[in-house]
Amino acid sequence: MINIGLKVSYKGKAYAGFQIQPDQPTIQGFLEAALGKIFDQEIKIVGAGRTDAGVHAYGQVINFFVDQCKIDIGNLPKLVNAYLPEDISVVGAAFVDQDFSARFSAQSKIYKYVIYNNRYRSAIYGDFSFCFPHHLDIDLMRQAAQSIVGCHDFHSFMGRYADVKDSIRTVYSVDINRQGDFVELVFHGKGFLKNMIRILVGSLCDIGRGKLPVDFIERALEAKDRTKAGFTAPACGLFLMEVKYSQPIKFRES
């Protein structure tokens, strides 16, 4: 069996999330259908991150096994893209080790959340940002974000129906920067719970506008109670940027 890794970018708007679901448009569903046509066999893919409905990706990583591959790996992205909708794009392909799993070999992930901090909605960036009309104080947000970094029980920042054994996660860094009307929050962590980043962003928004105290997140972490954390920021602002592996995958791009 040959193990193949792909780097995939998508716009989440039209999809019910990454993970395959019956009778719903999913990223996994479209990728498996396209790959099935190319390799003329049933393909089951494993994704690094099961992004929620509406969440975008620049650098999702998947892998799958095929019996044989007569295709030049450098041509595979173009071939797959021909069978995919316009809002899903394979941007790299590589042969990977037999024991590589896009999901279980992942060391850490980088997510970005984009806030459009303007009184009026953006006609251009509406699908790719969360329009927050109240002025955000970046310094307050950065101060509050310090309590996110480290190994914590993020139970308060976990969406309902999350199917996990424990809610302890390690966050390496949270970087918050303003570029004009855009406030970008970059989260680097070993892993994240369902809705965790979106609830952290919602909390940070209300801290940044001065509605909640700067130690709100610290106290919410201690409480281990979802009702003690902030609102869930919408999916359209969230991007899976990069999945890191101990051995970086050398995606062939030509």
Added chain:
Amino acid sequence: MINIGLKVSYKGKAYAGFQIQPDQPTIQGFLEAALGKIFDQEIKIVGAGRTDAGVHAYGQVINFFVDQCKIDIGNLPKLVNAYLPEDISVVGAAFVDQDFSARFSAQSKIYKYVIYNNRYRSAIYGDFSFCFPHHLDIDLMRQAAQSIVGCHDFHSFMGRYADVKDSIRTVYSVDINRQGDFVELVFHGKGFLKNMIRILVGSLCDIGRGKLPVDFIERALEAKDRTKAGFTAPACGLFLMEVKYSQPIKFRES
């Protein structure tokens, strides 16, 4: 009569252009309908630039006359946006002089064209850029763009069915820059012909990839023949960024 100016942003994808047309979705059509509801009278707007089907705008400017205005001008954008689709957004409003015309008072316009210079299409930026897969040499493009600046007869760079008396236009500057995979071309001119920027961009693309000589545009200008210029780059990469007036409009934003 009260003369009101609005700054408008829109995503062009779903529209048959700015200018109103029967039985077609247009920016003008939606704006006039929304304003008609708010002012409870028939509204006829004048736009600074009649952007083509699919072209976007950050800073389109329009004006219109009303019998009276009891609304706080700072609240007008929010009110109008409530009656507009998500991909059209009023971002500023101002009372303007009686003799102000968004179209005829305009001194110059700034347009930006965005090329996504990557082998694979962008799932994220597909609606807002032109994916050109061949590597572009920015230096060659800049060299070629020098012949665009100044007052020239742009007959070769005019789309068919353009309804104009003469094809002489003045371009003040063309700035070309690369940011990672994106090549952005910013055109500042007194005015532009139908499709002019898109044909210039198409020509510059084939110069930048080395398919056409660097003096191609210079020679095409001399020929005054559309068949001597390059291809028309698609509308989805083009943005009307700003309309300049001798007296800048002070849009109230709060």
